[in-house]
Amino acid sequence: MHDKTTLQLPAGACDCHTHVFLDPRTYPWSPARRYTPPPASTEALAAWHDTLGLARVVVVQPSVYAADNAATLQALRVLGPARARGVAVLDAATTEGDLEAMHALGVRGVRVNLEIDHASDAVAATTQLRETAARVAPLGWHVQVYANLPLLAACRSVLRALPVPVVLDHYAGAHAQGGPAQPGLREVLALVAEGRAYVKLSAPYRLSAAVGYADMAPIARAFIAAGPDCMLWGSDWPHPQPGTRPDPHDTSPPFAVDSAQVLAGLRSWAPDARTFDRILADNPARLYGF
Template identity: 60%
Template sequence: MKSSPQLPPGTCDCHTHVFLDEAKFPLWAARRYTPPPASIEALTALHDRLGVERVVIVQPSVYGSDNAATLHALRTLGQGRARGVAVIDDHTSDAELAAMADAGIRGVRVNLEVDGERDAQKATQWLRRTVERVAPLGWHVQLYASLSLLGACADMLGSLPVPLVFDHYAGAQAQLGLQQEGLAEVLKLVESGCAYVKLSAPYRCASPDALQSQEPLTRLLIDRNPDRMLWGSDWPHPQPGARPNASDVCPPFEVDLGKTLNALASWAPDAATLRKILVDNPRRLYGFDA
């Protein structure tokens, strides 16, 4: 791994997953892929090498709405270091939501991309139900969706009474340039402060060996509102669909996070902006202590 830049104190990795002992934390039967194990200890060791002090554990699709592994990671790491984003469904009780809040959950993820959802009406219904459940808790809603779908839902998204977080460059694709469908609408949501964008998993937006192709999009997003940018590693870099059968273990992407962080540091206009992305914005959104 290439050496990463000197990171400011309080740097937060806003998008990681854990895949724990399957005997204790079984995978969802209806999952679309099977990842290899990714332990809490391995995540912590990586962050210690990089100089990352805080982390957000995001519930991955392979566990469905069973958040046990994510909650175990939060309890192990402690709220001084970790926060979480859960997945809920219509069977999740108010008592379960309250317990999650106590454990350090600060948002819920709506994953429209894993099922290839492109219907704006269905997405709208799903989001409104989710927001009704979590708005009283002060949580945000994290969306993994295509850029075109986010654009089609932009008016509704801008009216929601919760912060929004768009995964993985809001689904923008580097090869489509800065005029691609949905980007203008997402930029307006970012400019208005309604939505955060995770500058995460650039290999989902371009080929893994073409990191530099993300520079124009990254600079554009930062320029529109640096107070709504977040960084996430997407560790352990799962690669859904790399095997034909959902039960076959999919190898992760091979990612040099030192190189990724160096690129982000070079694309941010100055050190103060980089600190916003790595420290200040996640501290505000996830409720870390100053």
């Protein structure tokens, strides 16, 4: 979908959460994947951003490739360092040389996906977070965490103490129906207020059932008020929708999303135009090193 927006986006506006799904004959899926997405090329991503008016992008390694970052790295090569940064996934086979090569291509973070298996063990999660942070701290990378709110709250003391920046995916897992009092939100808001966690205001369609995601407004405003300098925006293009097919090898259709409408919602939740600009441009420039 080629969305169009009438909003005035700031120079250097950045989409901080996207994926690419390239030809599986060259970039094979993980055999253990939980879903199969339709193709989503780097060229299509760039063309869509041009239409929307976004100048910069962060390509995040999706779960369907496990720790084989080849497709994400190819996207960074195609897009170039002026436009793109990446977030990779590591495993025990990833070497120091691999990390250095990824850094040279524009990788600036590593993703820890605790949501794919609905993890709830805080001890195991904090061990993984500490070990991951120790590996990437020498490179100046951040750790991006996808997890539910209660687990993030249980891990808050470790998240606060990690020697690297922390980025929390998709509203830190806060659901619209839970409202501002849902378990874990108060603790995560405290991390944001202390400057210890960035939050991606991304993929509200995963968290809301309302038209225009209007029921996300109280949560979005709470995050923005807690730490406007720690807010990021991401489209989650091409809007993958796991879990829609009994067989993970069958292609799952993406969510139908009007990202221009999502951006308009973000602008209405930001208290002023300057805060909107900080979320779209200033904060990602600082975190990702554009």
